[in-house]
Amino acid sequence: MKKSVKIIFLILLICVSCTNSDKQKSTTKEKRYLCGFSNDSLKIRTEYTLTKTITDSIIKFDYSSHTDSLRDFNVEFKKHKNKLVFTQNEYEKSEINRFKNNRISIKHFDSYTFIKPEIDGMSPVLFNENYGVLAIGNPLGPSAIFLKKKEEFELGDKILDKL
Structure with a gap:
């Protein structure tokens, strides 16, 4: 009898934990348009699908290119540590070079820089947890800006000034 009570208790515990993890996860999809800038001129325009998955501790942003799967990437935001992977x-979040534009997002974008700097690394990254990645600086190649609307491409210079 005790053994069957333990088994029932274990099954209930597993069911409750599975139910709670489903409640803690939500997923949304949005469009993003990549515009790549090199030497201050627009070089690349590509459409992406952003899939945003939210859990208690992490927000995952998956960017899928509509034209080239080699350009797909993902970013994880660790909420409690306030870090990007x-x-x-x-x-890590830097206290300088924040960017705010209400046409893009009500919330400001923080600048994130490498914890361990690399010469050829992409940094800084302008990011907020509602929007995702706005821009990625690349000192050795084109910088990337991800916008919701093609009409926002004219904001590229203002965004590039923060990188």
């Missing part, structure tokens, strides 16, 4: 590198 992007291409296996950790970034």
Whole structure:
């Protein structure tokens, strides 16, 4: 009898934990348009689908290119540590170079930089947890800006000034 009570209790515990994890997770999809800038001129325009998955401790942003799957990438935001993980590198929030534009997002974008700097690394990253990645600086190649609308491309210069 005790053994069957333990088994029932274990099954209930597993069911409750599975139910709670489903409640803690939500997923949304949005469009983003990549515009790549090199030497201050627009070089690349590509459409992406952003899939945003929210859990208690992490927000995951998956960017899928509509034209080239080699350009797909993901970013994880660790809420409690306030850090980004992007291409296996950790970034920390910097108190300088914040960006705010109400046409793009009500919330400001923080600048995130490498915890362990690399000469050829992509940094800084302008990011907020509602929008995701706004821009990625690249000192050795084109910088990337991700916008919701093609009409916002004219904001590229203002965004690039913060990188």
